[in-house]
Amino acid sequence: MTVSLANKERFIIKVYQHVQLTGNNTTIPEQVDYIINYICKKAKIKKDEIGALGIGSCGPFNKDRGYLVLVAPNLCGGLVKRREIIQNDWTGIPLEQVLSQIYSNLKIDNDAITAVMAERLFGAGRGEDDLVYITWSTGIGSGAFVDGRLIKGKNGNAPHIGHIYLVEDGPQCGCGNFGDMESLCSGEAIARDYGNGATTEMVFLAFNNDDPKAKKVITKAAKNFARGLVSINAILDTKVFIIGGSVFMNNIDILLPMVKYEFYRSFPALSNNVEFRPSALDKYLVDLGALSLVMPEEWIEEWQKKRPWEYAPEAIVLE
Numbered sequence: 001m002t003v004s005l006a007n008k009e010r011f012i013i014k015v016y017q018h019v020q021l022t023g024n025n026t027t028i029p030e031q032v033d034y035i036i037n038y039i040c041k042k043a044k045i046k047k048d049e050i051g052a053l054g055i056g057s058c059g060p061f062n063k064d065r066g067y068l069v070l071v072a073p074n075l076c077g078g079l080v081k082r083r084e085i086i087q088n089d090w091t092g093i094p095l096e097q098v099l100s101q102i103y104s105n106l107k108i109d110n111d112a113i114t115a116v117m118a119e120r121l122f123g124a125g126r127g128e129d130d131l132v133y134i135t136w137s138t139g140i141g142s143g144a145f146v147d148g149r150l151i152k153g154k155n156g157n158a159p160h161i162g163h164i165y166l167v168e169d170g171p172q173c174g175c176g177n178f179g180d181m182e183s184l185c186s187g188e189a190i191a192r193d194y195g196n197g198a199t200t201e202m203v204f205l206a207f208n209n210d211d212p213k214a215k216k217v218i219t220k221a222a223k224n225f226a227r228g229l230v231s232i233n234a235i236l237d238t239k240v241f242i243i244g245g246s247v248f249m250n251n252i253d254i255l256l257p258m259v260k261y262e263f264y265r266s267f268p269a270l271s272n273n274v275e276f277r278p279s280a281l282d283k284y285l286v287d288l289g290a291l292s293l294v295m296p297e298e299w300i301e302e303w304q305k306k307r308p309w310e311y312a313p314e315a316i317v318l319e
């Protein structure tokens, strides 16, 4: 979990703390408040001077009496029988209900949705009305604008591209699905398919050393990733795919040509003229995304001009 404080000119302070997954299901919103209190003390400001709180969170979300509830299987041990991996029995995290009692101007969205907002305002999507941002990382997520409008859906989960089905009888995803996009081409899937206890990074190293198994695993992952993009493009008719996330950003030279090759082999009437761009914000994306949710209109032009995220402070790490 990272929390950043910004004013009209710049990011002032950034704090990182590992997400806490024990105790009752209000632990995470309480942790958010704890870090904000720490930041206020450090930056010598009063809590009521905080004009707005924007949150980019992993999804998916649900709603309970109008409040957004986080139902992420990577945080909630009570979902999809993952208690052996996550040591809690949560089935939902009341993020909005808890924090809205403390912060009156609160906005929460999926982190891939906040990412596409930030890329459109400050990054690789400037001036575009039809764009999809996809993160290719431990998991796979996306956010999209269509006709200049951000799409969200009834619970704010659109488009949850990582969980679209691609093959029959595929491997199981953390969400419970078998054969969806994330189960086939996430960083975790690449490591799993290679086996031998290798990390994703090690598989790419092996690829660069002409290891045939690494070639096979990565080529298959890139092919499936592209097939996911073909599907989402068939639905949204997008103009630009912006791809970010550690798996992609650390291996653009390997992955981008493979993805493009497979993508452009699909139905030309739909795939022609679709562009691919790497994320232009990468390590600033999360902070800028959450900030984009609540940034006052009058800040935007200055931030576009001065790019203060490029001289943002390094994170303070809390135990």
Ligand SMILES: [Zn+2]
Pocket (backbone or CB within 6 Å): 162, 163, 173, 174, 175, 176, 177, 180, 182, 183
């Ligand atoms: Zn899934």
